[in-house]
Amino acid sequence: MYRSAMEQLNKWKQKTNKKPLIIRGARQVGKTWLMKEFGKTAYEKTVYINFDNNPQMKELFSLDMRIDRIIMGIELYVGHKISPHNTLLIFDEVQEVPKALSSLKYFNETAPEYQIVCAGSLLGIALHQGTSFPVGKVEFMDLYPLSFTEFMRAMGKEQFVDLLDKGDFEMATMFRQDYVDLLKYYYYVGGMPEVVQSFVDNRDFNEAREIQECILAAYEQDFSKHAPNEVVPRIRMLWNSIPAQLTKENKKFIYGIIKEGARAKDYETALMWLTDCGLVHKVYRVTAPSIPLKAYEDLKAFKLFLADVGLLGCMVRLNQSVLLNGNELFKEFKGALTEQYVLQQLKTVKGVDTYYWTNDRGNAEIDFLIDTGNEVVPIEVKAETNLKAKSLKTFCEKYNPKMAIRTSMTDYKQEDWLLNLPLWAVEKKLSSF
Known part of the structure; x- marks a missing residue:
C-alpha cells in the first residue's frame, strides 16, 4: 500500500x-x-x-x-x-x-x-x-489515515492521480464521474488502512463497516484502559457528541450538546485526552484573517472533527444505499461528511495550519482558512452544486485575499476572484501551495 x-x-x-x-x-x-x-x-x-x-x-x-x-x-x-x-x-x-x-x-x-x-x-x-x-x-x-490520493492509488487508479499531478484539469473533468465514484467510496470506506485494504481486496461495504466498528470499539476500550477513571465517562460523552456537533448548521462545538448545563472546564481534560490521542482535530476560529493566523486564535471557539470520514459515517450509521442515490451522499447530515473530508485532506498537506472565520455578527462564516506562511487562503466548502457564496464574497470584499477557493461538486474553473475546485481535487491542488 x-x-x-x-x-x-x-x-x-x-x-x-x-x-x-x-x-x-x-x-x-x-x-x-x-x-x-x-x-x-x-x-x-x-x-x-x-x-x-x-x-x-x-x-x-x-x-x-x-x-x-x-x-x-x-x-x-x-x-x-x-x-x-x-x-x-x-x-x-x-x-x-x-x-x-x-x-x-x-x-x-x-x-x-x-x-x-x-x-x-x-x-x-x-x-x-x-x-x-x-x-x-x-x-x-x-501520520494520518490515507488521503483521497492515497486511496485512489490503493484502488489501482494511479493514472487518475497522475492526471491531477500534472494539473490537467481540462482532461480530468472529462473523467469527473470516475473521480466522483471514487470519492463516494472514500466517504464510506474512509482512510483507515485496514478498512481500505479490506475494501481493495473484496469490494465489500459490509466488511468495511464491520472493521470500522471494531476500530471504534477499540477506541472505546482505550478510554477505559488508559484514561483516568474519573475522566472516562466525560471522554465517552464528548466523543459520542461529535456527530451531533457536526450535523448542526453552525458546526462550532457547543458543550451543551454533550449534556445540558455542561461547561468547558468540566470537559477540558476529556477534550485534551482525545486530542492528544489523535482521535480528534480542533479547528479554532480566528478573530482576524491575518498572518500568522495562530496569533489571532479564539481559544473559546472551535470546531471538532474526527480523524477519519469513514469512522464518522460509521458513527452516524450511514447506510451504503446512499451511494446509489446520485450525489446525495455529499449533502448528508448538512454537509458534515464533506466538511470532515476537506479537513482530512488539509491535515495531510504538510506545513499548512487550518482555522475558520466568522464575522462579529455571526452571519458570515468561512469554513476553513489556511495559512501558507505567505498568505491566508479562504476555503468555502459546498456539499452540492448550489454555489451561492455570500459569506465568501463578503470576506473577499472586506479583506481582499490574493486567492479564494470554493470547493464543491462543480467543475474546475478559475474566475476573477475565485477558484472553483472540485472536491476530488482538493488535496492535490492545495499540495501545490
Missing part, C-alpha cells in the same frame, strides 16, 4: 545530522506497518521492539542511560549484533516505557549513529503525564 509518508521517512534517512524520529498518530492509522516497511525497503536489517507488556525492555531501560549497555541488552534480546549504519531500530508503543522515551536524548547526544524510529498510539498523552521528554533531541512526523 502506497503511503506518501514513506517519502518523508526516506528524506529523514538521507539527513546527515538526523535525530531519533517519533511518528505521531491515532491508533490504527498504520504507524507500525509504515515503520516496518521502511526498515524492509531502506535498510539491510531492522530491529523491532514493542514495549507494550514487555518487562525485559522495561527493566533494561530502568537501570541507567548508558547507550552501550542498552544496545548490548537489545542485541541479547533480539539475538544478533546491531550495526548502527545499516540497521533501523524501531521502538513501538514507546510510551509504555517512559525511560525508553527519555533515552532518545542520550542516543542523540552520545550515539547519533544509531537510526531510531519510534511510535506510540497514546504518545501525546504520555507527554502530558510528567514524562522526562527529550526536548530538542528528537524529530516528529505526523
Whole structure:
C-alpha cells in the first residue's frame, strides 16, 4: 500500500545530522506497518521492539542511560549484533516505557549513529503525564489515515492521480464521474488502512463497516484502559457528541450538546485526552484573517472533527444505499461528511495550519482558512452544486485575499476572484501551495 509518508521517512534517512524520529498518530492509522516497511525497503536489517507488556525492555531501560549497555541488552534480546549504519531500530508503543522515551536524548547526544524510529498510539498523552521528554533531541512526523490520493492509488487508479499531478484539469473533468465514484467510496470506506485494504481486496461495504466498528470499539476500550477513571465517562460523552456537533448548521462545538448545563472546564481534560490521542482535530476560529493566523486564535471557539470520514459515517450509521442515490451522499447530515473530508485532506498537506472565520455578527462564516506562511487562503466548502457564496464574497470584499477557493461538486474553473475546485481535487491542488 502506497503511503506518501514513506517519502518523508526516506528524506529523514538521507539527513546527515538526523535525530531519533517519533511518528505521531491515532491508533490504527498504520504507524507500525509504515515503520516496518521502511526498515524492509531502506535498510539491510531492522530491529523491532514493542514495549507494550514487555518487562525485559522495561527493566533494561530502568537501570541507567548508558547507550552501550542498552544496545548490548537489545542485541541479547533480539539475538544478533546491531550495526548502527545499516540497521533501523524501531521502538513501538514507546510510551509504555517512559525511560525508553527519555533515552532518545542520550542516543542523540552520545550515539547519533544509531537510526531510531519510534511510535506510540497514546504518545501525546504520555507527554502530558510528567514524562522526562527529550526536548530538542528528537524529530516528529505526523501520520494520518490515507488521503483521497492515497486511496485512489490503493484502488489501482494511479493514472487518475497522475492526471491531477500534472494539473490537467481540462482532461480530468472529462473523467469527473470516475473521480466522483471514487470519492463516494472514500466517504464510506474512509482512510483507515485496514478498512481500505479490506475494501481493495473484496469490494465489500459490509466488511468495511464491520472493521470500522471494531476500530471504534477499540477506541472505546482505550478510554477505559488508559484514561483516568474519573475522566472516562466525560471522554465517552464528548466523543459520542461529535456527530451531533457536526450535523448542526453552525458546526462550532457547543458543550451543551454533550449534556445540558455542561461547561468547558468540566470537559477540558476529556477534550485534551482525545486530542492528544489523535482521535480528534480542533479547528479554532480566528478573530482576524491575518498572518500568522495562530496569533489571532479564539481559544473559546472551535470546531471538532474526527480523524477519519469513514469512522464518522460509521458513527452516524450511514447506510451504503446512499451511494446509489446520485450525489446525495455529499449533502448528508448538512454537509458534515464533506466538511470532515476537506479537513482530512488539509491535515495531510504538510506545513499548512487550518482555522475558520466568522464575522462579529455571526452571519458570515468561512469554513476553513489556511495559512501558507505567505498568505491566508479562504476555503468555502459546498456539499452540492448550489454555489451561492455570500459569506465568501463578503470576506473577499472586506479583506481582499490574493486567492479564494470554493470547493464543491462543480467543475474546475478559475474566475476573477475565485477558484472553483472540485472536491476530488482538493488535496492535490492545495499540495501545490
